[in-house]
Amino acid sequence: MSAPKVAAVTGGSAGIGRAICQDLLDKGYEVISLARRPSDIAHPKMHSIEVDLMDRAATSEAVHKLVHRFDVTTVVHNAGVIRAALLPDVKLEDLDALVELHLACAIQLVQAALPAMRARHFGRVVLLSSRAAVGLATRTSYSATKAGMLGMARTWALELAADGITVNVVAPGPIRTDMFYDVVEQGSEKERALAASIPVRRLGESADVARAVGFFADAANSFVTGQVLYVCGGTSVGSLAL
Structure with missing residues (x-):
């Protein structure tokens, strides 16, 4: 049985998520974006479900609608929010919101897709973490939840490998998106x-991340699971000038 190419992408209406949706469409996937806004991509295989993924009940309803309409076998959890603050100013309600979005939403979505994946003995799960998972000032809640994705993905990779399901992580940064420019003024x-300080001497583009996601989503790459790929221009390696 050939693997059905049906992908659900959270946060697919803008930035990295939009680039991922376009890349998957170009590869022949049926793509469903779950985001607060509908996708502006005009394509017969592009679908949108509008939902606030920080709302657990709304996410549950949207996910139920998703799997009722589509046999999803590729899940890309891309939606993310930063909520930057130095430690003295961190608000626990921000931590709660990011746990809901980055972790709980991923669990809800993959749980819902599992029956279709297991029925076909095929599945691809790609979680979008961040270079900030290795640490970055003002990112307490963001780094904590994005780092949590790594442990979650490795656990799922072990649990689901025998079902033909791979689980991997792409950790981008810094990428030129609206979210990036919310923190750093454009121009x-x-x-x-910042660009000059990156080993490759440039900021990343959404397409850089989409290509990495496409690699993990590819049905041919069944021997790669539980891995984290930093798409960060070398900033996760660290350097010291002597």
Whole structure:
């Protein structure tokens, strides 16, 4: 039985998520975006479900609608929010919101897709973490939940491998998106200095991340699971000038 190419992408209406949706469409997938706004991609295989993924009840309803209409065998959990703050200013309600979005939503979505994946002995799960998982000032809630994705993915990789389901993580950063420019002013000296400090001497693009997701989603790559791929221009490696 050939693997059905049906992918659910959270946060698929903008930025990295939009690039992932377009890349998967170009590869022949049926794609469903779950986001607060509908996708602006005009394609017969592009579908949208509008939902606030920080709302557990709304997410549950959206996920039920998703799997009722589609046999999803590829899940890409991309939706994310930063909520930057130095430690003295961290709000626990922000931590709760990011746990809901980055972790609980992933669990709900993959749980719902599992029956279709197991029935076909095939599945691909790709979680979008962040380079911030290795640490970054002002990212207490963001780093904690994005790092949590790594342990969750490795656990699922072990649990689901015998079912033909792979689970991997892409950890981007820094990528030129609206979310990035919410933190760094576009065209500013800070942006130029940041680009110059990256080993490859440039900021990343959404397409860089989409290509990495496409690799993990590919049915041919069945011997790769439980892995984390940093798409970060070398910033996760760390360097010290001596």
